Amino acid sequence: MSRYSASDVEAKWQSAWDAAEVFRARRDETRPKYYVLEMFPYPSGRIHMGHVRNYTMGDVVARYKIATGHNVLHPMGWDAFGMPAENAAMASGGHPKDWTYSNIADMRAQMKPLGLSIDWSREFATCDPEYYGQQQALFLDFLEHGLVYRKNAVVNWDPVDMTVLANEQVIDGKGWRSGAEVERRELTQWFFRISDFAEDLLEALDRLDNWPAKVRLMQENWIGKSRGLQFAFGLIDGPEGHDRVEVYTTRPDTLMGASFVGISPDHPLAKTLERERADVAAFCADARKGGTTAEAIEKAEKLGFDTGLRVRHPFDTACELPVYIANFILMDYGTGAIFGCPGHDQRDHEFARKYDLPILDTFLPLEGDHDIQAAPYVPLKSERVRYTRLVAGEEIQSGEAGVNAAIEFCETNGVGQGVTKFRLRDWGLSRQRYWGCPIPVVHCDTCGVVPERKENLPIRLPDDVTFDAPGNPLDRHPTWRDCTCPRCAAPARRETDTMDTFVDSSWYYARFTAPHAATPTDMAEAEYWMNVDQYIGGIEHAILHLLYSRFFARAMQVCGHLPQKAIEPFDALFTQGMVTHEVYYTRKIFRREIEVEGKTAEAGVTQAVFRFPEEVLIGEYDGKRVGVLRNEFNESLSFAEKYEAVKNDDERKVDVIPSVKMSKSKKNVVDPSTIIAQYGADTARWFVLSDSPPERDVEWTASGAEAAHRHLSRVWRIAAEIAASDAPATLDDDTLLREMHKCIDEVTKGIDSFGFNAAIARLYAFTNTLAKSQAGQGAKTTAARALAQLMSPMTPHLAEDIWAMLGGEGLVTTAPWPLADPEMLIDDTVILPIQINGKRRGEITVPADMPKSEVEKLALAHNAVLKALDGAQPKKIIVVPGRIVNVVV
């Protein structure tokens, strides 16, 4: 009998699947459809273990659904636009297009050996003109339906690279590439009206029952609905055109504690003053410096500028409040203006102390006192308080009721109205980048901004561009910008901004239903295949990608590109954990002469040098995981001997940091291609699914991979032995077959509920049972075939091979999923543990259907019970049939 050879087995069955076109998805109204999708990869050039885990999970679902009679759509594509391609072009002089397509070819070649059940005929990359042309068509439709518009917006501007930076690209207030101080600059940009859908996007979350609660909560917080009061302060002697300042507040009950009004440097009033007064202009210019990132904001000092203007308090016209321009007030939340209540807000309190403004309380704790001058009093949401300066309502209320009463009071007295605001802002999609989808509009001197004609799509990116200068290559292209106005035919200029790459991934799931349609989607195909039944990806996309996709599904529906039922495109979402690995490092010590108080001394600067797993040999020494460099030693030495030789040498001993996400910079990566070459794809697939629950991180270990491979070889060997044996007809078939049905039942439930690790544990146990079974040839063959079927979603190549060995009909991939016989799940006799006062003291074996009274009698006759009762009567006996007996004494 030969041995299990993964490479032969895997190549053989992949060809068999290709030949039979088993993964080709075609519309078929006679079968229920099932659309399973993993978040498509960015073509960085190499696949990593995270990809393997993600696609394996999707593959398990897809293959299981095929076996249960579904018409499965399981596509793959490439999220191919984006900065890394441009960076590579700048660094090495190539073209982003070549870089991207060559990476795609490499990654496809690494992915195919995994044996995924993908319909490769539907593959596309978002940088294919066919795809982004349809995206441009979508943009034009959105424009026509008022779903996208142009406005001025404040952005992070890198003055050296002459480009807009995403918040993530601003580090310590400086551009990540140029190192230049980032400015806040106002640019005219395109925006999707996602905020128009805020209420619906929020409300619909409740119906996404098969999404993780965590993701729904994160989206809820991101959308950030709040209820408050919007009203105006009358401005005294303001500049022309300014007689009031509109303010939004979620705490109108603190209105009587107002001691100043603050406006954003970008507020219209501030801008008017800026034009008239140099001091205001100077302050505003200063305030606009610095990025818009969280860090930049955190560090920035809170500054105010007293404009000298005053407003009247709406409830006390004698009370006049100063108007400050403050650098911490955002123009794009609320009205860009606030009233400051130092008594009940930490930030306002600091501001008041700094600029010597009055600090007033409007309520105090129900019991006790609070020194409002020393610190603001900020009660918990549910905390009841004692109002001291009433806007309205009861003197004692909990926070929310107080706010509602205040809104009602203000409304009835003609001071503003209750409004609902969202944190969610419109989605700015303009990027001053080359490697993205061109925004299909034209700028005409007479007609203004004019949409491109659909028949001119796709507006293709030019290939002849250079990356040797900063800024957008499209801007400096000699001819690409030149065009004629679609409206008046006069010479005009193309928009050179491209779309945010999040746009590309916001509708790819829909495009997969008809990847080559002449319109963005084919409604008949979309009607059949949508929604995605199961979407699988990383938690890092919990907010933006998923929110944008939900918006796009709505917007596409408005434009007639998706059916009504696809308003929520992903029926079920699963967020899988990462693949982690230990980090290994040695040290490099730099010795330097330094001068301390006039004397020279030598100082060592230590730097960690990360090492790849294959560079080191790891073992245990003194109870700690440590290592040595692999090639430094004679193989005959024991690990302890090797380690002792280097343990006092910092530059040669290897230290181990506990497992973290695999990353190239830490060198704690294991290349899937290496593993596939060494053990085969099935081993990699089996390993990433076992051990940890799929939503949690899994630690890749060499010993774990070894064990996975050992197990698969064992399964193959057991199957081969059964196939070759001619054992007598029946010995103990019943035990094995019952075990088989239980295994079918549990593995099926495991796969159905994403309990892959539990399903795999069950398969291990069943393999052990099968290996030791005394059953006859027929039962063993039946059981081994069931094992092949149950393993086929996880290790499809191995499963095909043993299925064929055992005389299974056709491909195991398309064989109908085995059904558990309910009768075989119930045992004739059961072992009942006997508890005395809740502690296990013994057990009895009884027929499963024994009546309670009989079980009681048997339990009371048990030695341990007799001993515990010592002749007394039990207080109580609880018999849970098939489970347990508890005697209370």
Place this chain on the structure above:
RNA sequence: GCCCAAGUGGCGGAACGGUAGACGCAGCGGAUUCAAAAUCCGCCGCCUUUACGGGUGUGUGGGUUCGAAUCCCACCUUGGGCACCA
């Protein structure tokens, strides 16, 4: 600061309110072998006991229950999300 989740052997982790630790890793012992690899068999929470057994045990403290890893309350720790949001 606000919101959320999770704490179980040396490790990853199982466990509809019903025998805690399935399954795997690591470890230990044995068989096979000239030897090794591979394979097979057994042991494996902690304390105690030669053994049978007994005690104890799911972050900490309380509660509900015949019975709690699981439900409730408080606390501790770790992880995640959000945050000049008015």
